[in-house]
Amino acid sequence: MIDQGLEHRSAAVTEMPDELRRDVRMLGSLLGQVIAEQGGEDLLADVERLRKAVIAARRGETSADEIASMVSAWEIDRAVEIARAFTCYFHLANLAEEHYRIRSLRRRDTDDAVQRESLAHAVQELGRQRVAELVRDLELHPVLTAHPTEARRRAVATAIRRVSHQLTEFNTPGRGASERDEAKRRLLEEIDLLWRTAQLRNTRLDPLDEVRTAMAAFDETLFRMVPQVYRSLDAALHDGTGAPLARPFIRFGSWIGGDRDGNPNVTAKVTREAIQIQAEHVLTALENACSRIGRTLTASAQFAPASAGLTAALAASVDHHPDLVSELATRSPREPHRQWLLFVAARIAATRRRDLDLAYRGPGELLADLRLAQDSLAASAPRQAYGELQHLIWQVETFGFHLAELEVRQHSQVHAAALEEIRAGGELSERTEEVLATIRVIAWIQDRFGVDACSRYVVSFTRSADDIAAVYELVAHALGGRPLALDVVPLFESGADLANSPRVLTGMLDIPQVQERLAAGGRRMEIMLGYSDSAKELGPAAATLRLYEAQEQLTAWAAAHGVKLRMFHGRGGALGRGGGPANRAVLAQAPGSVAGRFKVTEQGEVIFARYAHMAIARRHMEQVANAVLLASSAAVGARTAAAAERFRPLAERVARASEEAYRALTEAPGFPEWFALVSPLEEIGSLRLGSRPARRGLGAPRSLDDLRAIPWVFAWAQTRVNLPGWYGLGTGLAAVDSLEELQAAYAEWPLFNAMLDNAEMSLAKTDRSIAARYLALGGRDDFTERVLEEYDRTRTLVLRVTGHKRLLENRKVLSRAVQLRDPYVDALSHLQLRALTVLRTGEPSDHERDRLSTLLLLSVNGVAAGLQNTG
Structure with missing residues (x-):
């Protein structure tokens, strides 16, 4: 059965705690029972054959070719059922790990020890008086977004929550035998229902579906979590008697239903x-x-x-x-x-x-x-x-009465086109009328729910102050001169735009409406930094340094102009889009850029990974608050500044060489077409992940500019290459002569440390042998050779710099999670390869194409569940 897959002798199993092993085995056993009942013992036997084969392949006891032959011999409908089995297994394994993590958090939360990265830990490190001072300006502002990276249907997510509840009931201490028997019966019932629930959506989500999906996190977690975090801070600041010293410092935002870019x-x-x-x-x-x-x-x-x-x-x-x-x-x-x-x-x-x-x-x-x-x-x-x-x-x-500030986002070109029509004085297009209607809705929201409910308008691809002034001119047209409390927020995404950002802000100071907002808001201004497009354009290493340099320049600009600048970080879930642990990202920011304020996007699968359970949500929020307090302290800022000054020339060499290598690949003739062949890029659009189209324009991408950052990263994750998370870094590290200097930078500079640790995580989720089979589908041996050589180079040098003998050696929990899932992700990858190979190189009938597409999409869904941070 599937649960017996845990018996293979990998490091993941030998390190697995007994209670986690017990839960995974029990859930897998119950799933195996359901599969046998619904699909027959022969289906379960085929699932077992594939499971054992991929485990043997990891041991070097069988070949990928043998596995491919086995998978190709199955009828397509049988392969679909097997893909469903492994996908369900991942949902249950993720659940078991979540429960183990919660129990571990509770065990570490003891009276005689201050938990690291908590609010109490920040007070211990900085002192009560200093924290009380910092808290006056402390603000955490998570912004929920509907970017399409959550592959699960809402019905599947709900079914998983029901399984989770029954697992809690089963594991609650003090239960009698009859109570445990009943909880196990209910577990089997809910797993049976999970198996019967369709994994794929029949219709694309509309934006209001996305709003309602996000409300689940509020209803089940966020509303109750917030006062618990404040109470933790208050308990650390004083003895708990009398009026609290903690002030509310969390504000939620949302782009869901407001982001029209x-x-x-x-x-x-x-x-x-x-x-x-x-x-x-x-x-x-x-x-x-x-x-x-x-x-x-x-x-x-x-x-x-x-x-x-x-x-x-x-x-x-x-x-x-x-x-x-x-x-x-x-x-x-x-x-x-x-x-x-x-x-x-x-x-x-x-x-x-x-x-x-x-x-x-x-x-x-x-x-x-x-x-x-x-x-x-x-x-x-x-x-x-x-x-x-x-x-x-x-x-x-x-x-308040609005839950989260609803923010509007639109592309600067849309505003420019609308103004051109309005100034021409002719009949307005539907798109321009929609722009004006959006502004009128913002005014209505402020009248109904207050200014705090909707007062930020983000402009994508801001290139000059004129892009900001355009929005205020549109406001005048839409409202006929009626006032509107609106902060227009520039979004800087490309490398050139990041470098140009201080000049844009200087130009914004001449806009009368910006002057009014600064005067009314205590000289506060917000700007947004885009991680996704900068990484897609420059590669992970160069984008990391470019974003850091932009923060330094913007911090200096703000000080020179007497502006209290808040930087809004547009980070995605995947490592190729600025993902990774949020608290470590905060500590890696440029000195002075945090200043007690941290605003960041939270999207897709990240929302549910961080906010689906109370204990995990509270721990995440405390970790981020701890990091913001520490990053805002003078001592931490001084250490970071000294490290940045010492290692800047080294980082620039790494960034320059890595960007050259990255661009040499991604800008090579034929690369976009090759990428579309070797990955399920075209099919991902059929998953109906969200209401937003996967790319700009129609047809296959002619350049990476046609492709949005999310499907770019999502598709590479499916191929087991994870290229956006590491490509070019190896060449960058090789450009530095001194290994000792690289090791010193890793040890002393939080930015360099986070960059290499994130690359290491991405490398750990890469499988070279399976990746090679995907890359071969493109018929370009030169591209394949270049990618695999850079993988080998990056892996070798990252391990040398970090001093690790194996990937994720210093991150026991994550290493265990990756190694536990790897064989099962392998199984789904082989199923996906079968479908993708025939779709790309064969001539299937219409019926076969339809069934192969179903198999491919099911495998995409399952791999996303196995890898978790995919988009």
Whole structure:
């Protein structure tokens, strides 16, 4: 059975903790039972044959050719069922690892030890007074985006959550035998349903589907996680009595339903509906929380008397809403705080229903009512004042009535074309009318939910200050001169644009509307740095250094112009798009560029990897907050600056040589066509991953400019090459004569350390022998040889510089995860290769082509589940 695959003698298994091994084996055994029941023992036997073959291949006991022969001998429908089996296995293995990680986090969270990379650890490192000072300016701003990198259907994700719940029930300590038997029966039932659930979407997601998918993370995790993080900080700052010292420092943003760059499906109507969905969810959550707290506040007036202010407010509420208040007083006699909180909950419900007689006009009014109760309780019942009620206050301060600030993004060329039409004075095109309608929707959102709900407009491919001024000119046309509180945010993506960014900002200072926004906002300005396109253009090493240099220049520019600059990092999930551990990325930023503020995109599979479970979400947020506090301290900044100064010439040699090697490959004649042949690039568009088209224009890409960064990275991950995460780095490292200097840079400079560690992770997820089979499909031996030679060079030199004997030697958990999954990813890769080979080189009938496409897409789905950070 599949669970017995863990018996092969790899380093992953020998290092696997017993409890993780137990969960994976049990889940695999139950899946094997389901497969045998639904598909027959012969299907399970074929799954086992392939499993054993790929394990043997890893040991050198069989060849890839033998595996290819086995796979090609199966009927296509049988191969499809086998692909489904391995994909389901990955979902269950991921789940088991998640549960083990949660248990490990809880074990490390002991009373006698401060957990590393936590808020308490930051206080220990920097001191309470310094952290209390830094917290005044601390702001973490994750922005959820709908970039199409989450390959799972929402139905599959929901089925996995049900399996997760039953696994928790099964593993809960103290369960009796009958309770464990029942939990195992339910586990089998849910795994059976997961097997029966179609892995592929029949229809493409529309933008509002994406909004609703993201709401699951809010409903299940984010709303409850935020006050826990604040409480962790408060506990580290003082003894927990009296008013909290921690202030709310997390703000969420969202591009889902607002990002229309290259996505014609995101319209003004969609943006309006997106904010309404968000408001419905947050108001429901606030109402439920307030009702729950109100019902528990049963303190009698004898022991917790109401303050004069609360007494007066209750009396006034009787005058305005006598029936409601009378009912509450009857249900809660002599319990003034309970009456008040239930009255507040009723007002939140009225806000959600748009009952204007009872509704709050904004979150400020709600906060005033909650603080009225808190101040009243503080005199006689401080634990109740600063307990759950404080959590609710923090939630209102964090989420408001809009949940997350909805940001709009559009391409600068769209604005230029719209202005050209408007200035010409003729009939406006549908696209230009849509641009104007979007601005009017922003104004409507601000009127309905407040300025904080939607006040940022990101301009892709900003090349000059004119691109920013164009948006403000469009605002004037759309609103007829009515004012709009709008910060237009330039997005710098290409290498040239990053280098030019300070000049653009200087030009922006001459725009009257920018001057007004700076004056109104305390000289605060936001700019966005794009990791995806810069990496696709320059290669991973050169892009890393170019982004760092841009941050240095922008930090110096801000200091010279008296501007408080916040840099918005457009990082993707995959290593080729700026991915990797977020806390390490923060510490690798240029000195002075963080200054207590970190704003970053969170997308696709990353949202669910980081925010699907409370313990993991809280740990992630604490790690990032810890890194922001440390990176904002003078001591850490000085160390980083000294290392950057010492190793800058070395890094420039690495970047220059790596970029030359990268461009020599990607800009070579015929490379885009070759890439389309050796990867499932064309078919990825059929996966219906999201509402946004995979590329600009139609047909095969004629250049990489035609191709968006996400499918570029996603397709390379499928080929097991992972080229965007490492290509060119080996040539770059080889350009430096001194290994000792490279090793010193790795040890002392966080940027260089993170760059090599991320490349090492990407190399570890590369399989050379399978990659060679994909590359051979393109019929260009020169390209294949160049890629494999650079892989060998990069792998060798990365290991020399890091001093590791094997990839990921110093990252035990990740190494175990990769090695555990590798054989099963291999199985799916061989199934995918069978389909891709026939589709590229054969002449299948229409029916065969349809079934082969299904096989290919199922394998794409499964490989994505196995590799995890793919897009």
